[in-house]
Amino acid sequence: MTTGPAIRTSDLEKRFGRNRVLRGLDLEIAPGSIYALVGANGAGKTTTLKILLNLIRPTSGQSSILGVESRRITPAQLARVGYVSENMKLPEWMRMDAFLAYLKPFYPTWDDALAAELVQLLDLPVGRRLSELSRGMKMKAALVSALAFHPSVLILDEPFSGLDPMVRDDLITAVLDRAGETTILISSHDLAEIESFASHVGYLDEGRLRFSEEMASLSLRFREVEVALDAPPALPAGWPETWLRPETSSALVRFVESRYDPQRTEADVRRLFPAARRVEANPMPLRAIFVTLARSARKAA
Amino acid sequence: MSHLFHIFHIFRKDLRRYWPYILALSCLTAVQAALYGRLHLDFAGFTTGSDRARHILESALGFGWPFLAAVVIYEDSLPGSTQDWLFRPIGWRKLLAAKCLFVLIAVVLPNIIADACSVALLGLDPFEYLPGLLARHALRVAGLLLPVLAVATLTTGIPQGVVAIVAIVAVQGILSTLVESSSDLMGGFEWLRFMSFYAVVAVFCLAIVIRQYATRLTTQHRPALALGCILVFFVPTRFPASVAGLAQRALAPQASSPVRVEFDSIRTGPMAGAIPSPIFRGTNVVYLPIRFDGMPAGLQARVHRVTVELQTPEGQRWASTPTRPVYQGQDGTGSWLAVHLPKEFFERHGSERIRGSARLAVALYSASTPATVIAGSPPVRISGIGLCGATPGARHAARTIFAWCAQPFQQPRHLVMTVTPAGAPVPGVVRSTGSTNLFNPLPADFDFDPISVARVIFAPADSEYTFDAGVLPAGSKLDGAKVTITQLTPVSLADVTLVIPDIVLRDHSI
Numbered sequence: 032m033t034t035g036p037a038i039r040t041s042d043l044e045k046r047f048g049r050n051r052v053l054r055g056l057d058l059e060i061a062p063g064s065i066y067a068l069v070g071a072n073g074a075g076k077t078t079t080l081k082i083l084l085n086l087i088r089p090t091s092g093q094s095s096i097l098g099v100e101s102r103r104i105t106p107a108q109l110a111r112v113g114y115v116s117e118n119m120k121l122p123e124w125m126r127m128d129a130f131l132a133y134l135k136p137f138y139p140t141w142d143d144a145l146a147a148e149l150v151q152l153l154d155l156p157v158g159r160r161l162s163e164l165s166r167g168m169k170m171k172a173a174l175v176s177a178l179a180f181h182p183s184v185l186i187l188d189e190p191f192s193g194l195d196p197m198v199r200d201d202l203i204t205a206v207l208d209r210a211g212e213t214t215i216l217i218s219s220h221d222l223a224e225i226e227s228f229a230s231h232v233g234y235l236d237e238g239r240l241r242f243s244e245e246m247a248s249l250s251l252r253f254r255e256v257e258v259a260l261d262a263p264p265a266l267p268a269g270w271p272e273t274w275l276r277p278e279t280s281s282a283l284v285r286f287v288e289s290r291y292d293p294q295r296t297e298a299d300v301r302r303l304f305p306a307a308r309r310v311e312a313n314p315m316p317l318r319a320i321f322v323t324l325a326r327s328a329r330k331a332a
Numbered sequence: 333m334s335h336l337f338h339i340f341h342i343f344r345k346d347l348r349r350y351w352p353y354i355l356a357l358s359c360l361t362a363v364q365a366a367l368y369g370r371l372h373l374d375f376a377g378f379t380t381g382s383d384r385a386r387h388i389l390e391s392a393l394g395f396g397w398p399f400l401a402a403v404v405i406y407e408d409s410l411p412g413s414t415q416d417w418l419f420r421p422i423g424w425r426k427l428l429a430a431k432c433l434f435v436l437i438a439v440v441l442p443n444i445i446a447d448a449c450s451v452a453l454l455g456l457d458p459f460e461y462l463p464g465l466l467a468r469h470a471l472r473v474a475g476l477l478l479p480v481l482a483v484a485t486l487t488t489g490i491p492q493g494v495v496a497i498v499a500i501v502a503v504q505g506i507l508s509t510l511v512e513s514s515s516d517l518m519g520g521f522e523w524l525r526f527m528s529f530y531a532v533v534a535v536f537c538l539a540i541v542i543r544q545y546a547t548r549l550t551t552q553h554r555p556a557l558a559l560g561c562i563l564v565f566f567v568p569t570r571f572p573a574s575v576a577g578l579a580q581r582a583l584a585p586q587a588s589s590p591v592r593v594e595f596d597s598i599r600t601g602p603m604a605g606a607i608p609s610p611i612f613r614g615t616n617v618v619y620l621p622i623r624f625d626g627m628p629a630g631l632q633a634r635v636h637r638v639t640v641e642l643q644t645p646e647g648q649r650w651a652s653t654p655t656r657p658v659y660q661g662q663d664g665t666g667s668w669l670a671v672h673l674p675k676e677f678f679e680r681h682g683s684e685r686i687r688g689s690a691r692l693a694v695a696l697y698s699a700s701t702p703a704t705v706i707a708g709s710p711p712v713r714i715s716g717i718g719l720c721g722a723t724p725g726a727r728h729a730a731r732t733i734f735a736w737c738a739q740p741f742q743q744p745r746h747l748v749m750t751v752t753p754a755g756a757p758v759p760g761v762v763r764s765t766g767s768t769n770l771f772n773p774l775p776a777d778f779d780f781d782p783i784s785v786a787r788v789i790f791a792p793a794d795s796e797y798t799f800d801a802g803v804l805p806a807g808s809k810l811d812g813a814k815v816t817i818t819q820l821t822p823v824s825l826a827d828v829t830l831v832i833p834d835i836v837l838r839d840h841s842i
Contacts, residue, residue: 081413084419086418086419087413103821105423106421106422106423106426107421108421109419109420109421110421114419116414118414119414119415119419120414120415120416121405121416122416129348133341133345134420136334136337136338136341137338137420137421137422138421141764173796229591282369
């Protein structure tokens, strides 16, 4: 048993030729958490997951999973790690039941009852070849094969990408049923779904981790602030760095406060806009936070 | 225990996937085995009308079996990062072991069984030839399957693999047109060129396969394979003849009572029956009479390499490259050493008294107990050799005898065949089949056909088919002629020096 983080990366770098995909990534994921790694296309999410599983090698830096350095990961550790990816190549010539029967001997903790339960929950046709299954069905099959052995860590790489809402719900239900016994790392664009079950979130931007924190604190930290004025506003000098994406209209100023504190934010607004008639701070969905951060980063670049 | 179980588990998975393919190939291989068996039994090694079917089968199977070995690697391919096995608790050692098991059981074993059946169809016991059978398949693994496996571990699938193999063949083809092969004779050790080639290819490909499974550093291993393909070409083509000397000392027992070779000054003039050959245009051939002394009882000598050095009275030297020009005189008068001298050297010094020396690699052979077959009678099984027969009327000519021995799994061995026509006095006419497999620990044959045939033609002097034949007395009765077959087995090898006394080259030239 590991007492430290279930997953850790330290100063992780990865280059593909001249393309620097990861730039000193430091990441820690506590055991039992459901960690959502979000970021735009090409941010380095999939690369990070593949390095963790020793599927590709980092250019420099270190990563570990279940306390074992990824480069030294052995079959014994892999028997405790489940992995599902939108790009994974399953042995498509196999029937669903033969696929599970083939995998079973490799996992000492394989649970036939759980596998059968998951197959039923996800409504998988066990007698059909994997090649005959739809994309969503294949993802379900992969998820069953990744959950049936009670993994200590479950890594999901864009598992919901391109799937219909029913399949997404099925997958989420299956994953959530395992929450608690399993540390889950999920990379996804599907922020709405992630918001509903992730306990932690990290935002990866051009290979750098912009933030990594509990979902609850993130929700508390970000607010969309609306300031009502009497006259058309001008953005004052001394605009705080934590106020992102400022917008002005006839008598309104809107921005996203990324370090929201009721008293301090209110005081700062009053200081910069002494004529403010009304100040409102509204909670933001994860999707809006992600878009704000992505656009701010793009603008800064 | 669980390791073995996992290996067998992966093997079973691949077997379940490819059993129809294995079955189809095995059926075709069985047909091929039957064809080979029938071919040698019915036609005594002559090519026949069934050749087309045989060649089609050879092409199909020559491609099919390596293809099967490759696709089983692609089943759990190595380049890339999306294959299912990569994130399963399947160690590379188990996977590699399972793939090797598959290749041995599903690819090599059916071919071993088919070869054994071919031999059994000739009425021979395959177990008697087991070492040769295993050696033959060891060579096929080294020279064919391991390179295919190496390519398969570095490519993502059949299209990429085919492109890689076509590129490798093209590179070898280009190199063979650009690089002239060394023609140095190695005194019966010519097999070293090819065996060392197979050995280098096997070790290199095995290293690539293991490294690729262990590290999956495809981008590093692909250039290594490309470079290896170029370098390995130079192993047989630039094989240093000096290494043959080392191999001789290592592999061949040195003669306990060294044979002496002496210039036979009693015989004079050129070898009787020698005729100028257009092949040696630009040279003059001088035949030096030589005599073997100190021969241990019951042994025969064969010369496998000669290097001659001559010196004129003015001190000018000429040295030959290693050759193998020792002939038995057709008149039964003894042995002759043929020296091919450059025309210019011969014209300038042919009338001078010249001395010199020669180094001869002399192998001593023990002869097996002679076995006899009668021309026109059914073939005879001869232990240690194979199936032998004598067929009158070969080459569609009634006035010939075709003496042959079908030998399983090996290149033809050194056989001496003596034909005595019915009613003729003994001794008969002697012809022998050669072998460049001196002291080869794995004298296996790489050919598709598991049975190689040593053939000798005999023809009466009044026949029109005397070219390259053992010439029998005119009017010889061929039906019922007795053919005595003896196998020569090398027992020792020695480098012997021949002192060439003062001679006039023109006295010995034709």
